[in-house]
Amino acid sequence: MTQVIKVLGIETSCDETAAAVVTRRGDGSGVINSDIVYSQFDVHEAYGGVVPELAARAHVEKLDTLIEKALSDADCTLEDIDAIAATSGPGLIGGLMVGLMSGKALAMVTGKPLYAINHLEGHALTARLTDGLQFPYLMLLVSGGHTQLILVKGVGSYERWGTTIDDALGECFDKTAKLLGLSYPGGPAVEKAAMQGDEDRFALPMPLRGQKNCDFSFSGLKTAIRQTAIAEQPLSDQTVSDLCASFEKAVVKTLKERLSRGLERFNALEDLPMNPSFVVAGGVAANKKIRMLLNGLCAEYKLGFVAPPHHLCTDNASMIAWAGAERMALGLEGDPMHVAPRSRWPLDENAVTKIGSGRRGAKA
Secondary structure (H helix, E strand, C coil): CCCCEEEEEEECCCCEEEEEEEEECCCCCEEEEEEEEEECHHHHHHHCCCCHHHHHHHHHHHHHHHHHHHHHHCCCCHHHCCEEEEEEECCCHHHHHHHHHHHHHHHHHHCCCEEEEEHHHHHHHHHHHHHCCCCCEEEEEECCCCEEEEEEEECCEEEEEEEECCCCHHHHHHHHHHHCCCCCCHHHHHHHHHCCCCCCCCCCCCCCCCCCCCCECCHHHHHHHHHHHHHCCCCCHHHHHHHHHHHHHHHHHHHHHHHHHHHHHHHCCCCCCCCCEEEEECHHHHCHHHHHHHHHHHHHCCCEEECCCHHHHCCCCHHHHHHHHHHHHCCCCCCCCCCCCCCCCCCCCCCCCCCCEECCEECC
16 A cells, blocks of 8 residues: 555636645545635626636635635645645646746745646546546546547556547537627536527538547537528527527537547457446536436446546646645656746647647647
8 A cells, every 4th residue: 555645736727726635545545635616707707708817817816815725624734735736737827827836835835745737637537536447548528628538548648539620619619609699608508598499400510520530620510500690690599599409419419429439449458447437527528418428328338437526527626636646656756846837738748739739839
């Protein structure tokens, strides 16, 4: 058995400010001692999306208080903490700087190691915190910023099998909602409107249908929604509901076709655990029709379906603390104080870039 490890986690990559304390027990299981999240929903709602400068300012204003509360709720002090873990990317650079600099300051003051965590790795390892999964497993990450199919081989070892070549699915939900005059965030608003709609009224495209890879594309679907909405002007409430229902149907059909290829590939791997699993993470995973699809696919391919609780699928600091604990348990050293935040940070550094690159690195 390895040592018991207690880590303070900090998450500031986008529009949630979060702090948490997580313990990794000697047998490899984990427990969340505290998990505090401040949502900036009210800050950004009027703009229909996240404003980076406002997000960074809110992180500055709230983070110290959240860290204090996380320690208090966990009934511990910084002296009881074994390491500090802070999100270092990918994300909005202003927010990343706030969280990482705070983590550095705490590490320097306490003399504890600092782990600069890839936000995507936090999502990838959450299923080990909640369900104790054995490697390898396959994960679908669907959020406002990411749509990726990833083989999780071990801590720090990932293969990206598929990614969006344009828009993330969560972004597509948000833009569809804005186009149709629905509230922000778009995912819940589109899902609610779709409940009253006719999913067969509008025939919408299935991007990349028939292609022999596991990549995704949603910009064409977004364009089709816009063109249909323009043609149907003025939009009645029923037409909006029908568009949302048709949009959800197209998304589900697209995911089914794209994911089936990945699940077949996963089942063909050697050395799978006795009960291989498929994991979903990210805020879009809360959509009921998408959950029903994934449950059905896992039953078809005889895989366990793991969906962490919703509050651990969206941005949180528990997953960041856990990723740090996993690294520490392997004997990996902390990161140096000169480690810099990365607005772009692919989980699989060897994956071919699909949607562009720049001085800051690959986008996906």
